[in-house]
Amino acid sequence: MFGTRFINDDRAQLYREMRQEHGPLAPVTLLGDVPAWLVLGYRELHQITSNPALFTRDSGIWNQWDRIPADWPLLPMVGRQPSILYETGARHQRRSSLVSDALAAVDPFELRHHAERFADRLIDGFCGRGDGDLVAEYAKVLPALVLARLYGFGDEEGASLVPSINALVDGSEGALEGRDRIQAAMRGLLASRRAAPGADVATRMLHHAYADEFSFEEIVEDMMVNIVAGHQPTADWIGNSLRLTFTDDRFSASLSGGRHSVGEAMNEVLWEETPTQNVAGRWAARDTQLGGKRVRGGDLLILSLAAANADPQVRPDQHSFTGGNNAFLSFGHGDHRCPYPAQDIAEAIARTGIEVLLDRLPDADLAVSRQALVWRPSPWLRGLESLPVHFTPTIAVGDAG
Template sequence: MSTPHPTAGQAAGCPVSGTPATTARLYGPGLDGDAMPALYEALRGAHGPVAPVSVAPGIDAWLVLGHRELLRLTREEQDFSHDPRRWSRLREGRVPADAPILPMVGWRPALLFADGQQHRRMRAAVSDALAGINGHELRRGVRSTAEDLIAGFAARGEADLVAGYARMLPMRVIAGLLGLDERTGRELVDAVGGLVSATSGAADASRRMGAILQGLIERKRRVRGDDIVSSLLHHPARLTDEEVLHNLVVMFVAGNQTTVNWIATALRVLLCDPALRSSLSGGHLSVDDALDLVLWRFPPTQNFPARYATRDMRFGGQDIRAGDMLILGLAAANADPEVLPADGAPVAGNRSHLAFGAGPHTCPAQDPARLITRTAVDTIRHRLPDLELAVPESELKWVNSPWSKGLGTLPVRFTSPLSPSGPAPSGAPGAPAPA
């Protein structure tokens, strides 16, 4: 990969210049979700819409920051492949087997790593499995789970809405959609957390996740259920067990953590932005409008791996070589000055953001993810109307990850919650939503 000359004034080793001085680091303790936006703007100012970065020690890539460039990256498969076996560094044996990024970008027989017909075949199975989810039942299940979680901390008058709500709710719901019990679902979530952290434990987390899902597939082969796994196993696309396994990995990694971050960030924004909260309470904005504002400003996935150049080209002002890795800078592209209103006004009622990607690989699970998030936010707003932060906003902690923008904690306080409005959802409290 070619890199431009160092930008004047950048110090070697700082987060903006990285190591070496010509690239920025997308890893390390100094770059959490709160620090990333400043890094993106520094890169945009120094390099334009495509910037050289380092995604792990000694592993370079290009970060696509421009909205227009990211649309091209996601739509033109003939120039930008999803198949990591095209990655020149990997082909040449220059990626250590224990590289923390490898579990995220190593090839799997899944829709995320395929182009053309192979991608369409697997996407059809995944899309049909997701389309089989009963939206009414999913909403009832999410609300029931939300009520159960709120009841667990209501008497204390305080809670951490990340650990006690945002992290627990999608885990229970998705575990139900996969046909997992809660304990196994929790183990799977822990493994996914280790995978996306991009630390030395990522490889072990990937193995644990694979073992859990492999056991689930074997059980569903023997006894078919009314769940996503069974739907994938018996789809006309005739996915192999290995393909089912790795598509489940993609669905769970992308679906669970993204929904956790979306719920937590939406609650943080409502707690910290009085004008937005007032507009929502007064009916000037819908919950969906507020959720889209969150997706514009604070997309749950900051950066997403990866595309691989199929030929040498000039792209975004940079000389890209065949086999170079390009990272989708979703958050940076959403903040591109070329697409934001000139007056800086909020982008309300507009879903042209790139939080779910674009092109043939647009996230197929965005509708159930929105339903889960909307129901989670709506339920806690109505049950805890005087919810407020228990610490100054500046003291909130963020998770360190090159990919995900997630809060580590969201401590809140409140008085006695209101009783649930309307009839109680049927089924046992906290029961996962059936597919």
Template sequence: MSTPHPSAGPAVGCPVTGAPGTAALYGPGLDGDTMPALYEELRGTHGPVAPVSIAPGIDAWLVLGHRELLRLTREEQDFSHDPRRWSLLREGRVPADSPILPMVGWRPALLFADGQQHRRMRSAVSDALAGINGHELRRSVRATAEALIAGFAAHGEADLVAAYARTLPMRVIAGLLGLDDRTGRELVNAVAGLVSATGGAGDASRRMGAILKGLIEERRRARGDDIVSALLHHPARLTDEEVLHNLVVMFVAGNQTTVNWIATALRILLCDPALRSSLSGGHLGVDDALDLVLWRFPPTQNFPARYATRDMGFGGQDIRAGDMLILGLAAANADPEVLPADGTPVAGNRSHLAFGAGPHICPAQDPARLITRTAVDTIRHRLPDLELAVMEDELEWINSPWSKGLGTLPVRFTSPQLPQGTVPPRTAEAPAPAWAHRHAVQPQAGPH
């Protein structure tokens, strides 16, 4: 089992505690405002690796140190991706209805594989993503964004999470998968239930699997011009089951991460006058602002998981074979050992760990950046006098051990600048556009 060191004490002031010596990463006392403080308390008490619980009775280690997280992601011989090595699972100590099981349970997907098996599946996923036509994707994101803005522009107010940040990636990813709008919404609702780590996560996982399975069967019968077809017909020869579970990984990681990135970037622009002024004055580019968001408020706070392949000392803790280790992406980005003395990341610096590191670094970061950049840039120009409609400390957060996401972002504005001829989204169900994969032009997001 994942057993914290006997001498480890509880985090100072931690709002919720699980087993003795652990701090809980779940519960109503934790949100986007309190989690950063908890990470620093854990760092001060335990060092770069801290004992935590991620669900009732489920203990793990949270890797807080930047250097330690790099080692965790790069050394597969010591830290495996395969949850079948997890002691708690092997010993039958993880309840079948545990809310975290849909996120950490084994699947035949690149996220849960090591070595050659991982490389085989990653080649198919990377090639499918590389086939996205960047110019067409940008055009379609902008058109969708302007249509969404037109849908609420007359009201002078909106919730930018529900009406924009959550809706826009859904339509884009649904198009990349070749889904119609209704099915895309159903899939996004299932994903939201999965990452929430609540009692409904198991049902959400089943609903998501059923939708994707039907889509795979349809593409086997008739090949399309979309990511699903690209995976099915790749030289890596993925099975239908492998395609299904790699789509799950891509969709869960891609959709919710992009939603959080858009919403957080908009929140920072609304709440940080200096940053907004620098952006408006041309002293800071949109990509620089997005990287600042990735440093300070990464869309995924904590990411599951690695499993120790042997007993070892790591980050000042005694790790046992089969222990689970969680990637503390937000905490590692805030590690004082890698930040400048004033704690502010350098503009343009992309050495953050928001997308992970090592062989498993996120393969979808370029299209995610293109979608987010276009979404933020479009709303800045179309709603130039946008302002927050509540006090910043009144914002609501999604409670999850994995994600730091806004639940709402209420805003108001008076002078929408919509292009002539923009029409709101139709209420009728219409197929979302699918983008050509052949002779594609790649999104230009810069080096990583």
């Protein structure tokens, strides 16, 4: 993507080197030598996301379309799509309200209940062994199960969708089939809610005051975007936070003494190893100046949330503990940031998942060295391939009588 170093553990150092050489805006090339800008500066990223008229989400103005083949692997990231991600103007505001209102009505107690229930069920699957992979067997499953339940799927149907969701997110073999299966399931759920409304997100989206302004397929697309985009960053938030508790004495030493440290570890991850690293993107509506560079109309700007979080202008001491500082850009900024209700849901799922696991397996520890942990090869997201642990075998709560 931007070079092989983006898949290694020295990505933070790479951002520093790029900033030293290019300043807050660095020229990069995508697959096929397609040019783009990588926005490294906190102030510049804030400026871009605060000015949707100058830096639009409308990919139709991209000045590279004549070079993009129909089978370009990055089309799902930057291509024209009928989802809320590429909507602009007043129509985006109404579409965003539809989604946000449907998510805001999720009962926090119901959310916590489902997260605890599914977390216990997953832990029951490996707790008797004394070992497990907390990515494959836990983090990559829990958010999808909870989100599917909140949207209106039954437990069994939600579980059956998890492999398709992960295949689509990973871009692995079966990704296209996975997308088709998720899409078919969403259509079926929405169709059923037309006849029999329920107390779920799907029903609230379908019957929202603005729903008549959007087609059935657009609502299906937005449901898919929210489940898929909500699942993987939350899964990585869980995995990256657990990694921190197992490898950083500042957190592992205090977790047994106070549950507040879970929140602190999660906050630290959003600064240091944010799940969403780079986002494509915005397109310059006209020629402009940004970060000392001349940006042409139609240029693609990729937003590096991770690099902006590490900008020395906002974090002069990169080694200081972030504490409760929430000024990170990990959820984006501006009209197209992650909706606040979605952020709250992700945080509740992640925090509950971590707390339940640490309560159930209090002596869990890494089964390999810290250096043996491998990051997934993606410039867009930051998450582990696996997180192997060992612990004292324990009884499944489902068997506790």
